[in-house]
Amino acid sequence: MDDDGASWRVGDLAHASGLTVRTLHHYDDVGLLRPERTSAGHRVYRRAHVERLYRISVLRRFGVSLDDIAAALDDPGWTLDGALRGQLAALEDQVLRTERLLHRLTDVTSGLAGPPRGEDGEAEVKRGEDPDAGSEPPATPRGSDVDVCRRLLAVLEDTAVVATEPLRRIAVLVYADLAAAHRHLVDVFGLTPGALHRDDDGAVVHAEVRTADGVVMLHRVAPEWRLASPATLGAATGMLVVTVQDVDAHHAAVVARGGTVTYPPTDQPYGVREYGALGPEGEPWSFWSPRAEPPPA
Structure with missing residues (x-):
């Protein structure tokens, strides 16, 4: 100065x-x-x-x-609004390109491992498959040099998204009590709270929670659309899998918050460490983190 x-x-x-x-x-x-x-x-x-x-x-x-x-x-x-909207559109495109690149790299990584092999070194046949059934082998077997090269070259392709291509998936879960479900997913599972929409009587008719990559919508029971909750069915017709940064830390936090765990963190053969928990109406949820080391051959 x-x-x-x-x-x-x-x-x-x-x-x-x-x-x-x-x-x-x-x-x-x-x-x-x-x-x-x-x-x-x-x-x-x-x-x-x-x-x-x-x-x-x-x-x-x-x-x-x-x-x-x-x-x-x-x-x-x-206007700041116009500039931020333009920045939001550019950032969304960057995120989509990054996600596509992530998927391609994951595909390449899994392809490098090749097909599972038995103790004699031969390609392992899945249970129930008949090796003599006469089906034609794939033109480029997974893990072959040609297949790996194809996957590597795919990583270098343009990652632009065409106008007609689906961009994002939004999970929609049906619950009988949306307010209670919202509390469970936020307070027990640690999802980020989103909007709660109420009718004129104050009842929650739509709710949202968030993960880092998107929205999970909570929908009311709607017989007109054949949408029933796990509590009504006594069963679940699907489940949600959520990727977390540290699956062991997340598991410990859910247990501390009173969550019900169905199986503890376990190294899975498909390259993740995973545990299961029950959702707001007893439906299954799964939380996992990718493993740093590849699964055993």
Whole structure:
């Protein structure tokens, strides 16, 4: 800061703001934050520059691009809502591309292991299959060089999503008591609470909980759509599997919260560590984490 207490040199402002000198130089080069210059050419920042830098930093934390930030600060027709919507659309596309790449890499990883083999080294035949039934073998057996190469090359393909392609799945679970189900999933399983929609009498008619990658909707019992709850049926027609960061830690937390566990964390042959628990109406749920090491051959 200079002696008058109202101006900063670039190094001082970088230190005070937590930014780098290189970042402030870049903001100057692109016209986003233009300081004054001394007769010797040194950058000098005053109060107006600091206030502008504050607005820039806030918008950067929202993920707004530098071009949109410049528009926000200089274009009277710019709106934060429009910029955030554009950023949301770009982020959604990035997430979808990342998920597609994740699926391809998972496919490649499973393909590298090849088919299960018996003690004699021959490909293992699944129970109930007849090796002499005359069925034609696949053109490129899973785990073969051709198959692995095909999978590796698929990873390099464009991951853009076409307009007609399904983007996301939203799980819908039917419960007789939506408020109680919502409490169980949040308080016991640790899912993030979402909206609770009530009718004029105050009864919950729709509810939501969230995982990091999406929404789980809780739907009322609806005979007109042949939607019944596990409590009504006395059975479940499906189940939800949730990936967690640390399955053992999640299991311990669910037990501590009074959850009912059907089987403890177990290393599964399909590459995950998994445990089971009962949901709000006694239906099965499964929680797992991918194992770092591949399953035994």
